[in-house]
Amino acid sequence: AAAPPAIEHHQEEDTGEEFEAVSVYDLQPGDRIKLNDDDAPVHLDDLHFTEEDDSDVVELEYTTPTGDAEVATLDADAAVYRSI
Numbered sequence: 001a002a003a004p005p006a007i008e009h010h011q012e013e014d015t016g017e018e019f020e021a022v023s024v025y026d027l028q029p030g031d032r033i034k035l036n037d038d039d040a041p042v043h044l045d046d047l048h049f050t051e052e053d054d055s056d057v058v059e060l061e062y063t064t065p066t067g068d069a070e071v072a073t074l075d076a077d078a079a080v081y082r083s084i
Contacts, residue, residue: 056075
């Protein structure tokens with residue numbers, strides 16, 4: 001596994017909620033995350049690690065602020081932003 005990125009902190013201007021960059025391996029169901037710094041926070045429902053085209057990926061199942069259930073597939077070495 002790649003070394004985790006240096007800790008980055010980002011604060012939501014409208015809510016004051018703070019986010020830090022974390023490895024997908026550090027995520028747990030129930031976390032509030034942002035897939036990208038510019039995205040709205042979502043609720044992580046579940047995550048599954050799998051292999052796709054000989055590379056490790058993670059499928060993140062999440063609920064958007066509008067209540068929609070969605071799935072994102074990211075490289076297993078990706079970082080996302082988690083509420084702290």
